[in-house]
Amino acid sequence: MKRIAALILLACFAAKARAFEPFVISGIRVDGLQRIAPGTVFSYLPVDKGETLTPQRAKETIKALFATGFFSDIALDRQGDVLVVQVVERPTIARIDIRGNKDIKTDELMSGLKQIGLSEGDTFDRLALDRVQQELTHQYYNRGKYNVSITPHVTRLDRNRVAIDIDIREGKAARIQEINLVGNHVYSSAQIRSDWESGTPSWNSWYTNNDQYSREKLSGDLDRLQNYYLDRGYANFQISSAQVTISPNKENMYIAANMIEGHLYKVSSVKLLGKLVLPEDALMRLVLLKPGETFSRAKAEYTSKAITALLANVGYAFAKVTPVPKLDKENHTVALTFFIEPGQRVYVRRIIFVGNTSTEDLVLRREMRQFEGGWYSQAAIDRSKIRLQRLGFFSKVTITNERVPGSTDQVDLKVKVKEEPSGALQFGLGYAQVTGIIGSVSVSERNFMGTGKQISAQVQQSSYLKSYVFSYLDPYFTQSGISLGYNLSYTVLNQGQANIASYLYNTKAFSTYIGIPISETDTINLGLGLSSNVINTYQGLTPQSLIDYQNQIGHKTIHAWTSSISYAHDTRNQYFTPSRGGLQYISAEIAMPGSTVEYYKLSAQSSNYFPLPADFVLGLNGSVGYGGTYGKDSNLAFPFWQNYYAGGVTDVRGYQDNTLGPKEFVPGYTTGQPIGGAFKVRGAVNLFLPLPFLKDSNTARVAVFYDTGNVFSTYSQFHWGGLASSVGIGLQWRAPIGPIDISYAFPVHYSPADAPFISHLQFTFGSAF
Known part of the structure; x- marks a missing residue:
């Protein structure tokens, strides 16, 4: 067909050029132009003024202009010794609309059309439109949709333009009804296909779409088949043939693969x-x-x-x-x-940062473990990427190397980041029958003005709570990475309205701390703090044990100056949604001699993440806390205002905040008041599921979970049967309006005293900026 079209085109050239007698061109004029500039046409003409135009040169001229694709008709004429080029421009494409596509995004389809020469603003070519049908049909065939119908429509517009409308009826994807493996004797078909993406209909096919045929999936599965044997010693394994059969209605697929296992090597x-x-x-x-x-x-x-x-x-x-x-x-x-x-040994000439429009280069550069002027090290580059990801400022970090032109031993590193909101503006609004409306607002910025410094302020106001908190952290107070932070707070809280025993707690506190890195993954933090607390208890409202404790120490105003030390070991690969590594944290806080009550608190927590096949992630979290008194107050119980509490959306899910653990009844109340305890233990198992409709798993993920934990008066009161537990499903979503954490839990083991505090649906949310 191509040869016939070429012969017809050459015949047209001959017909349009044979009337010419050779003459010397004194000038050239182009007629019929609407959009194209004459200079553009002249640039393509193989002849020029002063040249003799022969029939052969006329043919070459017409052929050259047709080759541009700008014109649907071209003719040469002569007025005296002036060559007149008469053209008819092809119309331009004013717009392209695609309708009916669901399985393939419009952007992907438009990209495919552009590759075959059909995009808005281009010259319209009828042959290209025919190729569109073939290309789009091919794309849908690759996704197993053999009933697809693609109908293009061309509408003429003014000013020599056209509009193209493409109607798509995708139809149903063909489903795999049967997969036959022939020739396998050593391993069963079930063993071989355990990690295949293609499968026959099953109970979870609605979720995985494993029974939906795709040419790409089958190609990958055949590669897995070959790898299965080659990885187990069958070095001369062969797939002799693979057949795919489709039913007459184009809805059912049947796959057969024939193999020769060979020998074990x-x-x-x-x-x-x-x-x-x-x-x-x-x-x-x-x-x-x-x-x-x-x-x-x-x-x-x-x-x-x-x-x-x-x-x-x-x-x-x-x-x-x-x-x-x-x-x-x-x-x-x-x-x-x-x-x-090995090739040539190279060193890094320059490190270039791209995409950090808000964050200063210095903030990124100080996290780099590959240095300019040093020998190239992939381990240092990989570690640099992890450190940048754990900042929490970027949703994506990629590092590539580029050879320096003209050099054989130098490369430049390009660090490309995609920034995301690092601040949060959170609003809280709640309602309770006793307290009425509860409002709060907090502002936090983990990357203040692009410097990497963290600043936050929080204000909470309700009928039972007034709280003002300000904190500041400079993670690089020194160039060696020593951090410095401050916390300042003032709180007036009626604990009884926060699911805690009824007493009024008024505190003013200030603390400062420094962080000292001792390795790439390990940090020690040292802190000092001062606090003044006024505690008011009320006969008939406050549990009697708390009143007795306050009478025993003989003070309403509690002064404390504390020192703390903590150690953190952080190997997580991501800040928000880690998929491997972990965080281990232990801390000790002590109210120094001279405080109203001399006490100490010890705590430890561990979070570990393990990647599993098929993009599943297993998360194991656990924590323990213990408190006691020492010195002159060793005969006292642990101070109740420092007690641990359990329950809530960020703790043991399925129970209201702070409601698990010891409770004490006050005459006239039908439920016990949570009073917390000096010993707490908590554990959680999360299985994070891949979302097939979500490409970026760092944006959102769903988990099925098992939570367990509780608070005990003292360590001696701890027993495994006293742990409350729940199972459920949770969603972590970094939404445009801010981070959202939603869980729906079913308590499965709890004491009768905890029953009034069960809460199945729990959530937190905030707005990011």
Whole structure:
């Protein structure tokens, strides 16, 4: 067909040019232009003034102008010795509208149209419109939608323009009804297909869409089939054929894959060849395959990556390590050779930051563990990326290297970040029958004016609470990374309206602390604080044990000056939604001698995250807290105003805030008042689920959880049967209006005294800026 079209086009050229007798061109005029400038046409003309126009040159002229794609018709004429070029411009595309697409986003479809030469503002070509149908149909076929119907419409507009409307009827995706594996004897079909994306209809297909046919998914599954055997020693495994059959109604798919398993191969020898820039013993320690072991391509590739990573850590940024297996088909053995090409050792010339419109370069640069002028180190770059991610200022961090033009031993690092709101403006509004409306507002900025400093202020106001809190933290008070922070607060609180025993608590406090980094992942914090507390208890409202305690110490005003020390070990890979690593934290606080009551508090917590197959993440969290008295007050119980409490959306979910643990009845009340305790334990198991409709798992994630914990009067009162627990589902969402945390929990084990405080649906939210 192409050859016939070319012959017809050449015939047209000949017809439009044969009337010319050769003449010398004294001038050139272009007629028929509407949008295109004459200069553009002249730039494409192969002839010029002063040249003799022959029939052959006329043909070349017409062919050159047609090749531009700007014109639907071209003719050459002569007025005297002036060459007249008469053209008819193709119309331009004023707009393209796509309707009916649900499975493929409009942006993706528009990008595909642009690649085949059809986009708004371009010259309209009817042939390109035909290619559109083919391309879009192909895209839907790849997604298993064989009933798709694509109908383009072209509407003529004024000023030689057209509008293109593309109507799409996607139809239903073809479903896989059967998958047959033929030729497998060593492993069952169920074993082989355990990690396949394609599957037959099952109870969870509505969620996973595993039974929806896709050419890409099947291609990936066939690769998994081959890897399954190659990773288990079957080095000459082959897929002899794969067939896909579709039903006449184009809704059901049947897949068959034929294989030849081959023989099990053992490793006969392992060698390293090439330029060994490091001692051979150091490299051989990274080899996972030893002579006599079953061959595994996965282990060979892991070894290759490990050696490459080691070389990258000492400056060989572009090292290549290629595993070359040599099969002995008679003895069923593999001689494995790793060919090492380290390339040129390079150092980093410059580090360039991109995307930090609000955050100063200094804030990013001080987190970098790869330095300018130093040898390239992949380990240092990976660590730098994690530190930047854990700042919480960026939703995405990518680091790439680029060779310096004209140099063989230098690279530049480009650190590209995508900033996200680092501040939060939170409003709280609640209502209770006793207290009425409760309002609060807090402002916090973790990246104040792009400096990385943290500032927050909070004001809460209701009929039972007045609270004013201000805090400041400079994470780099010194260049070595020592941090300095302050907290200042004033609170007047009727504890009885906060699900705590009824007493009035008035406190003024100031504290300061410094953080000292001792390694990449470890920090020690030291703090000093002063506080003055006025506690008012009321006969007939306050539990008697609290009144007795206050009478025992003989003071309403409680003074304390405290010192604290804590240690944190942080290996999380993300700030908001970690998927690996953990945070371990232990702390000790002591009210120093001279305080009204001499007490101490010890606490520890651990959060760990483990990536699982299919993008699942397991989160294990636990904490414990213990308090007591010492010195002159060692005969006293732990002060009740320092007690631990449990329950709430950020604690043991499914129970109202602070309501778990010891309670004391006051005459005239039907429920006990929570009084807290000196010992607390809490644990949680979260299984974070991948959301198939969400590409960025850092934005939102859902978890099914099991929470357990409680508060006890003292450690001696602790017993496993006293722990309350719940199960449920939760959503963490970094929404445009701010972070949202929602949970729906079902308490499964609790004491009768906790029953009045069950709360299934709980949430917190705030607005980000």
